[in-house]
Amino acid sequence: MTHSFPQPAAQAAQPAQAAHPGQPAQPAVPAYDPEPSFEAVPERARWRYKPRRLWRSRVVRLGSVFTVLALCGLVILALVREQTGTEGFLVGLGLALLPVPLLLAAFRWLDRVEPAPWRNMIFAFSWGAFAAALVAIIANTFAHRWIATATADPTAADTIGATVIAPVVEETAKAVAVLLLFLFRRREFTGVVDGVVTAGFTATGFAFTENILYLGNAFGEDQQLGATGLASVTAATFFVRVVMSPFAHPLFTVFTGLGFGIAAVSARRKRVRRIALPLLGLLLAMGMHAMWNGSVSFFGPWGFYAVYAAFMLPAFGLMTWLVIWTRQRELRTISGELPAYAAAGWLSPTEPLALASMRARGLARGYAARSFGPAAARAVGEYEAFATTLAFLRHRARRGAADPDFVAREQELLHHLWQRKAVAGPALTYAARATGRVWVPPPHRDYDGYNPYRV
Template identity: 75%
Template sequence: MSEPCPQRLDPSPAIPVYEQQERLGDLWTAVPEPARRRYRPRRAFWRHRALRAGAVFTLLALCGLVILALVRDQTGTQGFLVGLGLAVLPVPLLMAAFRWLDRVEPGPWANLWFSFAWGACAAALVAIIANSFATEWLATATADPASAESLGATVIAPVVEESAKATAILLIFLFRRRDFTGLVDGVVVAGFTATGFAFTENILYLGSAFGEDQNMGSSGFASVTAATFFVRVVMSPFAHPLFTVLAGIGFGLAAMASRRHRIRRFVFPLLGLALSMGMHALWNGSSALFGPYGFYVVYAAFMVPLFALLTWLAIWTRQRELRTISAELPAYAEAGWLTPAAPQALSSMRARTMARHFAGRTFGSGAARSVGEYEAFATSLAFLRHRAHRDPVGPDFIERERELLHHLWQRKDIAGPALTFAARATGRVRVPPPYVDYDGYNPYRQY
């Protein structure tokens, strides 16, 4: 029999914590066995995770092979390799930036890799085929290839590309609902999807530019390749992510909406998608709208302010998530599930990092990993309880809460002292000096 742990709290906000504690009294319950217990609701066979993962992997692999053949056919082998080498440069930067925003409750890497692969393979393939077909049809209908290409880039391309990218956000919103809980999740998923799409598109543009330089004999800074690299990779690497993030914000607001407001769950994603299409159309049609300097006008008047606004919004939302943690977790600390200092330490990114480093220096890398897992489970628990204040408790709420509390209790011996040390070191909370046992062991001392 494992060590007993406190009784689970009632998540209803209508019952004060002190009344819950009086009701619980001295009741105790044992930790369920086995230790790696997980809650898995029953699903139909066609919704089984392995089956769906295999189907998605096969689809993306086929799209990747087709897009590889199409891009190589348009750029040539040498142009493809040059475009690939240059297009990959901004990808780690963009991924790191969006992952940094997701530090409070990091989403599974599987979702993010799926988003990137969808943007790079499936969305890019749909965009190439649909845009080519639409441009050819417009050229035939209007008998003016130049205007058809301009109209296709300004009207057709934004609708096709943003719809294809938003499909990845929709799939994660529907089938990974547990991992998609708010605005930051929408921004991160949209950012990874758009990064993958821009990666493939940059290969095509840079490879084609290299082919033009080879035909004209140009090289150096005056080449088409250098100009394309400067515009697409240096000046506007965030262009596609900015467009798609607007749709991601719409899905994030829909995830935050109460179940009583079902209309918002449909209106917000559609509004976000419409805004992303409009911003994309403005960017593509800048030269046609504002003349030869239209690119710089749109860049300075729209893109830079939008980038600053969305950056502020993402950081503000992350701070709001930290405030949610500090408001929801004290109930579990008073019931004995967490140490008194844990809620305040978990609501500070600096304290969380310090707790992991302390555990790693004191007990090794495995302890640091356990503290990181503890922080992730505690964050999920806080958001779960926060959602219970807005919506009626769902059928799987009790099992999900029990699962999270179980994982926290397994890691409390390592995470408790580490988080208390971090809370004291960062001044988040005042706690009494640590107890030193008869062997001289001090859980807060850096051995």
């Protein structure tokens, strides 16, 4: 007996069905059509000529946002240079830049399954480095002066400022970037990994600017004292902030990102959870930040090392494991959701398996590049991205967290897949065979007309 998937033309859309009473219905699989007709797209979303006002232009909006961030950057860097001096500023800038590429590369690696657009990541980093840092330096300075005047005790002002004011101000300022992308880039903010990566980019930018200030001031102290080498304040500051704890600020803010990420995958009807989780993440970020800043004040001279060993390293390890596990879960989501489209004829049987493997994806792009050139490799990469987005879209719909335009978005993604199918299909089939990820029908079962979502 020959086992085969159904022919595309013979497929019909499956009705939405609920797995259990009270749970969201299974979204229907649209029938395969050699060219999707976009019948589900509402009339207002169809392409048509429409005069656009200047302030509604996407270019103008993006230009305005990055102009404001650039102005914040000029102001904050001028303030830092004023405090550190030109020479200290340049030394601090060079040393603070060292951990940035490593941190950004690590966060980008976590986001390989469904990479966020670079414009979002550039915005997040710029917000942390410029806008959040500017808010923090102004608010912290004002609060420190006010507390010192009110208490007439500069030492108490330093302690309160570091353990109470700074964590609240800095974590709130960084959280604004995550909130803005969560609200205005909702299509691209789909889960826990997106929240973590956005928070990581924002906090890395903030730590970069803060390190310039601390390292520049340390260099200025060494110039006054004549200290050099390993005994210098600059070397000690560099060891603590860049070697021992470059992940400190990203670790704090990742709690906020986790809250927004879990809220992104929560059902739309659970409004309390969608509001409470980001707030809980922000409070955890503030608490962790306060404990880190107040380690010496609360626990004595060795408090810093005690907090570092007892809390920071375990929290960093746990968070790393959680994010990597979540990334693997994303790959399992792809292998679990796309078979519905393969059964309906949109994908070949082996494509879901290949798309759920990062190695197979890379092999597919390489095969297309060798066989047909760079343009084909780009088409395969786009196909992989659209298929991944489609899997996550369906996963959210089954959890009751889909946006109202789910059907229109699904047809749009299927149309993009159809446009690239001729190039990407053979490349993914080759990659699946090369990695041993080949779909084999189980014996003694008739898989003619198989659909894993059919009851």
